[in-house]
Amino acid sequence: MGTTQLETVPEPKYWHLKTVLSEALDSEFAVGEILPNERDLAARFGVARATLRQALEQLELEGRLQRRRGVGTTVAPPRVGVAVAPARHSWPGAAGDDWQVLGCDESGSVPAVVARLLETAEGDPVHIVRRSRVTEDRPLAAELLYVPAAVIPSGAEIALLTGPAQAYAVLAQLQSLELEGQDRTVELGSARAEDAKQLDRLPGAPVLVVTTRYVSGGRTAAVAVSTYRADTCRLTFGESDAVALLAG
Amino acid sequence: MGTTQLETVPEPKYWHLKTVLSEALDSEFAVGEILPNERDLAARFGVARATLRQALEQLELEGRLQRRRGVGTTVAPPRVGVAVAPARHSWPGAAGDDWQVLGCDESGSVPAVVARLLETAEGDPVHIVRRSRVTEDRPLAAELLYVPAAVIPSGAEIALLTGPAQAYAVLAQLQSLELEGQDRTVELGSARAEDAKQLDRLPGAPVLVVTTRYVSGGRTAAVAVSTYRADTCRLTFGESDAVALLAG
Numbered sequence: 001m002g003t004t005q006l007e008t009v010p011e012p013k014y015w016h017l018k019t020v021l022s023e024a025l026d027s028e029f030a031v032g033e034i035l036p037n038e039r040d041l042a043a044r045f046g047v048a049r050a051t052l053r054q055a056l057e058q059l060e061l062e063g064r065l066q067r068r069r070g071v072g073t074t075v076a077p078p079r080v081g082v083a084v085a086p087a088r089h090s091w092p093g094a095a096g097d098d099w100q101v102l103g104c105d106e107s108g109s110v111p112a113v114v115a116r117l118l119e120t121a122e123g124d125p126v127h128i129v130r131r132s133r134v135t136e137d138r139p140l141a142a143e144l145l146y147v148p149a150a151v152i153p154s155g156a157e158i159a160l161l162t163g164p165a166q167a168y169a170v171l172a173q174l175q176s177l178e179l180e181g182q183d184r185t186v187e188l189g190s191a192r193a194e195d196a197k198q199l200d201r202l203p204g205a206p207v208l209v210v211t212t213r214y215v216s217g218g219r220t221a222a223v224a225v226s227t228y229r230a231d232t233c234r235l236t237f238g239e240s241d242a243v244a245l246l247a248g
Numbered sequence: 249m250g251t252t253q254l255e256t257v258p259e260p261k262y263w264h265l266k267t268v269l270s271e272a273l274d275s276e277f278a279v280g281e282i283l284p285n286e287r288d289l290a291a292r293f294g295v296a297r298a299t300l301r302q303a304l305e306q307l308e309l310e311g312r313l314q315r316r317r318g319v320g321t322t323v324a325p326p327r328v329g330v331a332v333a334p335a336r337h338s339w340p341g342a343a344g345d346d347w348q349v350l351g352c353d354e355s356g357s358v359p360a361v362v363a364r365l366l367e368t369a370e371g372d373p374v375h376i377v378r379r380s381r382v383t384e385d386r387p388l389a390a391e392l393l394y395v396p397a398a399v400i401p402s403g404a405e406i407a408l409l410t411g412p413a414q415a416y417a418v419l420a421q422l423q424s425l426e427l428e429g430q431d432r433t434v435e436l437g438s439a440r441a442e443d444a445k446q447l448d449r450l451p452g453a454p455v456l457v458v459t460t461r462y463v464s465g466g467r468t469a470a471v472a473v474s475t476y477r478a479d480t481c482r483l484t485f486g487e488s489d490a491v492a493l494l495a496g
Contacts, residue, residue, distance in 0.1 A: 018452070184486075187327060
């Protein structure tokens with residue numbers, strides 16, 4: 001097989017194979033179709049199994065392939081566009097919100113990076129609401145929303161509730177506060193065990209981690225850490241004007 | 249080594265090792281420090297080399313480790329926050345823009361997904377401006393900006409220029425148009441050979457691909473495909489009010 005020579009970066013063998021495979025996917029396979037097994041594919045393209053596996057991993061990163069245990073490797077459908085910053089800026093749990101409440105992580109701990117944003121000290125009570133975002137029965141994202149008890153009017157009373165009741169009470173109390181602003185970061189991460197379960201992935205699967213900071217009363221009043229499946233999701237950030245101009 | 253049993257998702261061995269290694273990084277290693285070689289690490293933690301390698305890959309995905317050829321595996325500095333949607337919405341190349349112009353890809357082709365957004369047909373002339381975003385001498389992102397010649401006032405004349413001169417002329421002409429809106433998507437990808445070179449990474453390295461659509465005259469007038477290093481970048485999206493409220 002020929003390889004393209006580049007000036008300074010040598011092109012690895014699996015990279016060329018990836019391009020060839022990608023073209024084969026376009027021309028020979030339909031979405032959802034199961035690929036031949038690794039041995040047959042390696043033989044067809046005249047490469048070692050290790051090279052083939054690297055190329056398949058690349059295609060999985062790019063969202064072209066899905067590997068599922070017990071099924072094999074299938075051609076992935078196009079990624080789903082998921083609106084991350086809705087046009088109407090509002091607290092989590094507002095009407096029309098795409099998230100489903102699962103409950104409260106009562107024994108969960110606050111990661112150091114979240115505690116820094118919230119300016120909470122160790123031992124400060126923080127409500128942790130677990131939510132899930134699902135579309136057409138496919139899990140898209142898992143979320144942990146951190147709300148210090150000191151931020152909401154009845155933080156202490158709410159702590160007496162359990163499970164979803166506590167979660168709904170925390171969200172309801174947030175709506176009573178003025179939301180002054182929000183900002184977010186997006187970075188690559190790997191799914192933690194709990195999130196992986198919710199996302200129907202193995203722990204360690206690549207995910208896009210969106211951290212949203214909600215500002216009220218001049219402080220960070222809540223932080224949401226949302227973990228999106230990187231294989232199936234394309235996060236969309238829209239100004240309402242651009243979206244409206246080109247909708248449809 | 250013990251493993252934590254979860255209800256439905258079996259926790260792979262490398263996952264537990266990753267957690268242990270992560271703690272060791274926090275307590276025993278400084279940023280930039282070179283890790284012991286794989287053989288020594290595998291022996292220390294009593295695991296197979298393959299398991300160790302998987303754990304190291306996870307830590308690289310999470311931005312905790314950097315693997316560089318000829319250097320080895322080092323402890324990564326914290327990711328750099330990179331503002332993706334500046335508060336002041338403006339065309340690429342506006343004053344104060346963080347991007348550096350490299351030139352025009354005169355023989356480059358327009359990917360199908362970009363052509364769909366621009367509603368251009370095959371053969372329609374499209375200017376492709378290549379730019380680079382660098383901070384403290386570290387490459388952060390590589391960008392290709394696609395501008396159909398039909399969109400800008402002197403598209404045909406500009407085509408007679410070459411290299412950076414053409415690129416600057418395209419950007420200057422964009423500034424003369426009214427920018428009606430923009431929106432963007434973020435997804436996981438793998439670095440293409442050309443971008444990898446610009447980013448000082450190997451082809452196939454995980455990247456965050458930001459596709460920005462610029463709207464003018466009721467149509468998509470330009471599309472930028474920006475490829476950010478996923479290992480070193482944390483993309484930030486801010487509303488000006490939240491950023492201003494909590495700056496510093």
